[in-house]
Amino acid sequence: MNQPGVVDPLYVLARRVLLDALGALRPHKDALILVGAQAIYLHTGPAGLAVAEHTTDADIALAPHLLSNDPKLAEAIQAAGFRAAGTNVGSWVTRKPLGGKDVEVLVDLLVPEAVGGSGRRGARLGVHGNKIARKVKGLEAALVDKSEKLIASLDPADSRNFRVAVAGPTALLISKLHKIADRREDQGRLSDKDALDVLRLLRTTETAAVAETWSKLISDKIAGAVSLEAVGLLERLFATPGSEGSQMAARAATPLEAAATTAASCAALTTEILSAMKT
Secondary structure (H helix, E strand, O other): OOOOOOOOHHHHHHHHHHHHHHHHOHHHHHHEEEEHHHHHHHHHOOOOOOOOOOOOEEEEEEOHHHOOOOOOHHHHHHHOOOEEOOOOOOEEEEEEEEOOEEEEEEEEEEEEHHHOOOOOOEOOOHHHOOOOOEEEOOOHHHHOOEEEEEEEOOOOOOOOEEEEEEEOHHHHHHHHHHHHHHHOOOOOOOOHHHHHHHHHHHHHOOHHHHHHHHHHHHOOOOOHHHHHHHHHHHHHHHOOOOOHHHHHHHHHHOOOOOHHHHHHHHHHHHHHHHHHHHO
8 A cells, every 4th residue: 555645657557558549549638537446536636645645546437429430449449469368358458567567557438328318237338339448337427427637647657648538536536436336246246445436536526516416417318317316315425423324435545544534524524515416
């Protein structure tokens, strides 16, 4: 577990691979939205936590209605050195040297479930097929709550940067809540780090702004259902220090932060947002 101010080499590598993917998909720039941990850290930075930002992959959401027909997504990302990661639809892997050995880094191409078409896992993307991206419930809010940001390398020797849409804090909160809820039945896929990322967002966003954005998302035709459901998930997972999400965040921050303090922080900030949404 890294201390603040020490950038994990795997995180530096994950950012480099993200830039590789963004470069490969540049012709589809208008359809790309950065989501997941790398998007969260762009908004939050250290968030006053003793645990440094850390991720080993990248998540890119696609807005299907904004995709061009050419180049084909699969051809573009394969030309940049990525290959399909086994049978996990939407996961693309590349190998890069790090510390004297080759490391695999994943980039997940994701589509909000509500606009992903029929089928169980693979998003139906017309000429791009149904194996390039994976449908994920909870990303719908990122289609609405987003803004363009500059994504730069974390490696001083890499001068690349791209301007691309990044999901807003409220959309990222909603997606993380759905991710935790979705994985509760599968403990092997459940990660305490996801709950700590929720706390990062809660600590660094203005309560009134989040409440206002969340209320607007609930009224949106596409994002409304998952946004409303996420309110209940926030209350169930984080409203008390003993709630499952609060305890997950506490475990993720231990031993660098006191578990009781982390759990109490989750509960207090959650209560503030829930109260603001009722006013």
